[in-house]
Amino acid sequence: MTQGSQTGAREDGERPLRRDAALNRERILRAAREVFGQRGLGVTLDDIAHHAGVGVGTVYRRFPTKEALVGALFEQDLALRKASAERALAHPDPWEGLVDFLVEMSADLAENRGLHEVIMLGSHSSGPIETARQGMLPLLASLITRAQESGQLRTEITPSDIPVIQHMLSSASQFAQGTQPDIWRRYLEILLNGLKRRPDNIPLSTPSLGNPTVEHLMGLTRSVPPKA
The missing domain is CATH 1.10.10.60 (Homeodomain-like)
Structure with missing residues (x-):
């Protein structure tokens, strides 16, 4: 050669x-x-x-193996999502930073079914992918805390709500695939109106799933969390 x-x-x-x-x-x-x-x-x-x-x-x-191919594709994608969260944390307006992150993440997950399965369901994960997924959780917590401390995000919102919201938006995109795959943008707008803190907010009557349950559902932990 x-x-x-x-x-x-x-x-x-x-x-x-x-x-x-x-x-x-x-x-x-x-x-x-x-x-x-x-x-x-x-x-x-x-x-x-x-x-x-x-x-x-x-x-x-x-x-x-398929796992080797999944790793080659999605490790870089997860690094880009982490960079997106870090940019959101650096945004001078905590609310706008959170919105930017949610839009970028929602677009990625809605347009890439495989990425959704890797991030949300832990499918075909490798060591580097698991490390990257775990590393997103503290960033989500920081985004939520920062927006709440600014007085712009409702106080009831927890970090565990974000993966559930992302899953809902991805499901909307899948539902309308081939007809209007970007329909998730409409429902994100509706959700953002509900997330925004206002004097006339009606308190949420249903608690969030909580981090242990969401982490279990995402495959980040293998044991079933105890019921509250």
Whole structure:
């Protein structure tokens, strides 16, 4: 193999791939993003190979398991969501920062079914993905506390409400997929009106699920939390 037949180094520290192998890897990743995004993580590597226009053996040489492919795709996406939360925390207006974060996260989850399953359900998770998901919880708590301390967010809202809201919005998008997939924006507007603190707010009569229950439902903890 000549030096000219190689391309850039892999992120995981392995030797550089030949140009044709690197192109196949990128083709597989693009196809996987489209297929996972549209159909979720239930698809097979055979489905992805077909969509990419390569043999299934080519997929297995680059990604021996579906978990390896999921990790390659979604670890970066989770890092981008963390960066979004950090930007929201740096926003001079706590409410606007929270809104910006909710819009960005909702758009990602509504448009990418696979990402929704990784973040919300813990499907096909790896160590780095689990670490990234766990790292989002303190950021959510900080966003909520900051907006409440500014007097703009209702005091009853808890960090555990945010994943439930995101799941609701994603479900609305799935429901209207193929007709009006961005319908989640309408329902986010309705929810934001309910989240905003006002003198005439009617107190919420139903408690939140709470962090232990939501973490269990998201697959962040494996034991069933005790009932309140």
